[in-house]
Amino acid sequence: MTTRALLSRFDVRDLLPARTDYDLRPRTLRSDVFAGLTVGVVALPLALAFGVSSGVGPAAGLVTAVVAGIFAAVLGGSNVQVSGPTGAMAVVLAPIVAQHGLGSVAVVTLLGGALVLACGLLRLGRVVTYIPWPVVEGFTLGIACIIFLQQVPAAVGLRAEAGVNPLVGGLHAVTEAIGNAVPDGAPVAWAWTLAFVAVVAAVMVLLPRLAPAVPASLVAVALVTVLAEVLHAPVPRIGDLPDSLPLPLVPGVSPGALRDLVGAAVAIAALAAIESLLSARVAATMADTGPYHPDRELVGQGLASIASGLFGGMPATGAIARTAVNVRAGARTRLSAVVHALVILAVIYLATGPVGQIPMAALSGVLMVTSFRMISAATIRAVLTSTRGDAVVFVVTAVITVAFDLIEAVQIGLLVAAFFALRSVARATSVHREPLPGIAQPGDERIALFRLDGALFFGASDRILGEVSGVAHDGLGRASIDLPDAPVEVVILRLSHLRVVDATGARALAELVTELERRGVTVLVKGIRPQDRKLMTAVGVLAELRHESHQFAELEPAIEHARSHVARAAAARTGGATDVGHPAVTGPVGPSSDQPFASA
Template sequence: MRARLIAAARERVDIRDLAPSRADYDLRPRTLRSDLLAGVTVGVVALPLALAFGVSSGVGPAAGLVTAVVAGIVAAVFGGSNVQISGPTGAMAVVLAPIVAQHGLGSVALVTLFGGAIVLACGLLRLGRVVTYIPWPVVEGFTLGIAAIIFLQQVPAAVGVAAETGHNTLVTAVRSVGAALWPSGGDMGAGVPDGSLPDGGVPAWAWTLALVAVVAAVMLVLPRVATALPASLVAVALVTVLAEVLKAPVPRIGELPSSLPFPVLPDATPDAVRDLVGAAVAVAALAAIESLLSARVAATMADTGPYHPDRELVGQGLASLASGLFGGMPATGAIARTAVNVRSGARTRLAAVVHALVILAVIYLATGPVGRIPLAALAGVLMVTSFRMIGARTIRSVLTSTRPDAVTFVVTAVITVAFDLIDAVQIGLLVAAFFALRAVAGATSVHREPLPGVAHEGDERIALFRLDGAMFFGASDRILGEVTAVTQARPGAASDDPADGLHEPVEVVILRLSHVQLVDATGARALADLVLELERRDVTVLVKGIQPQHRKLLRAVGLHRVLRHESHLFTDLPEAVEHARSHVLQAQTA
């Protein structure tokens, strides 16, 4: 035991497997070409998404670009996946939006740094495997809820109305539609921009909705016609040109920085730290979960080797720390961009580095044209992206699998939309755990068995019970009740089966525990209580087949003390039956 503890401690201290190495890259010409091409492709795809997620989070498009560059490079170099693309994501934008609304824009840097530090610590503590305990229905319900929130967040921009803060996303979306349709509004008029009927009498919502429709149409049709073209970038470029030519009175991204900012440490007052601890924990939890899930999916999509979950957490933690210093937002692995990277032929993490450098080139060379992109175009990109986050086939698969899985899926999705993402994961896990425990409890059973061999006189006074499954808190009371019900039967009670033990009182009970796979403290205590109750009623209890891994626990809760004698523990069933028959014989001759 001591040797195992020392080995585990050494494994936690040794961080060499968490550091970058030469094996992370393959500079052979063929692989190099594949990585460069994949990096350029995913960089072009990631550009409009980085802008859109920055706007959606409330931090701004510049923060989205900075995060894609800085976090993208750091996570690629230090992360645990060979093909993962990291940067701003829709889920993180959903989490950040209420933080920005409640604590202000200045809180983002602190939350990003604190969240990154927590994720880094989790990686150093080797907690990367925790994500494997999240059930599939919870993951899909969480994803569906995020997709719904992302879509709802874009409704104000799609109808040309400034989004209200302080409301649930669904409420904000409904109020935005009402404010656009009834601009003179009363209760629905809040947030309506000036000039709701621009030149020509066309309402603002008609312009923005038209741009969203064009973006959606291009993103849906273009992949069927020309798969090599980045549909989202083409859609945004086309809409921007149309808006310029038609002089559309719609909000634009606005001025963007033409270079990366210098790294700056934010002011961290005690009050600010105290107020933002909860937000940082939520950000860290989401960053860890989303990144590990994305890396796990990427490992199944590409034959570039497995991912290292602990190193992935280290990489994502460092990426968020670097992003926070440069004025960005928290970073996570992005499954959609990662999928594009894999399909484009990426083989090593060089592709992720190139993707970040492509966006960096845009910052230095093309911020002027990018600043003219209509916000409605980015809203259209995110609306289409939200529909692609989880497919109808996946939803149908979960809903038609089992009733517990369907309930878990729906509850997680509803909680995500109605309340909070982290609460949704926690409640989803609780619901899944409840159904899992109920299933295990249902599989746990007790059976009255006939005594083996030739029948002897007095065998009807011996009850042999075989316990199957798990003896734990979810099943212990039921097992106890079933056994005591038989031993409490009245002599001479009517029964169709003379072997069921109802014609004669039970004097000896044999408990077969060799089929019990799991025993917890509650189950062990219930067994001890059962033995004590039977012994009090002058029923001798014999215990057969305690497995080695259960002996210490059963002894600790007092099972051995409540038995009439230590010799009433057996490893062989025939020996236990013979001993039971001797007890019955002694009682008859007494």
């Protein structure tokens, strides 16, 4: 690699903010400010709710929305992406907090952010394109189910048990709430919280139909807070909140604790990268503000999480729902995401008192409705009715997400998707017995011409080459290939139609050549592609041929050589007389081994 190429590889200028990121013309400026105000109002209850559901606390949710929101907006790769705490990250963070304690949050946030930053600097932003659609949708469905289940205890006035699977915890909370019901008709303890959840859900569902421009979640939370105050409802509240941002602080951690948290940090980094890139990609299709830069997006999200961790926040990612609101509100540049963060910052400094009186049940209601909005019935129907393999991938990913672990769900989903994809490719790979072109000549029945199509890789090599290898045995075909009764003396393998060849497939081809040659069948190969020649040479395909001249770039010379071979063998059987039209050949026919072969 030249010095110039090496320098260009590590050139980070395209990962830095630029003046073109903003448009300060009055019309665009007004659109961005209005969109930022709208998203800020929508994001406030979500920041509080995700902070609570993660186990870190509502204050951490607000800090993350402000600090990470500004850093990701300025440094990220999307013009309209809005970042902050999300439901998926809260789901991942909750068991980490339960297992390692609240002090682990800052450490895993910093480590996770550093890993995401490294991925951006290493130009790994395009990796997300390799995640299949059914895996993404199954993961989203699983996350939505977990978010809903996590809110069930709060909806019935109970505290969720730390470290318990959300499905188990939700069922246990419902059972306990029913068991606490008073049979004589006295008010049930969980009636207040359940009623407030119902009010929030009703407002968030009905208000957008009556007044789409009004932020339904904020109105619902405000209404329930007023009702709780007026009725003196005995329900848990958010409580005291800080009235300013904390000072940045680097957390202290021992080497042993650091080793214990590395795995959690990797999980957080993987989720942050995947969710942010998916959100940015969706935003690019929704808005006409230009494409997103995936590597810069990772750099921005990594630095945003690092900053959030220093200020006492939680890991941040791109938020699809808030980004969609931003786009629909008319955002044109990343200034709108900055304004959204400043709106929440103003709440921290000016309105933490009223915010602290919000009932926890109100936040549960917001998250429950949000979880339903994450699920698209049309999308689920499309995945389940697409192909059997995609439906299995979707269901497996969703079930594992809910029952076990999010990162394991993505990993297993990818493995299942890869299995079905490889099976499809293997089934599309085939071998065909073809008649020799032109006018038939005596001895043609002793020549077998095979065309290999598709991919010769580990998933298909045994099946495909097993069909060919039966040609020489007793002169009869095997594996559904109809061959004449005359023993085959020459096999021509047409390889120019192969699109993919891996080491396993090439090695299997070498073993096939060895087997046929051992049985006395001469093998000729035609049309080795230039990109496959090095591999086939390395694994021994060409070395196993009887003669180096048994390689051909065109089909006609290969057939002529095969006919000459058959004629020579016939002459040997008859004591020297050759078949009509086939002069005896005493040496190899075809191009020499040092001639270039172009794939035909």
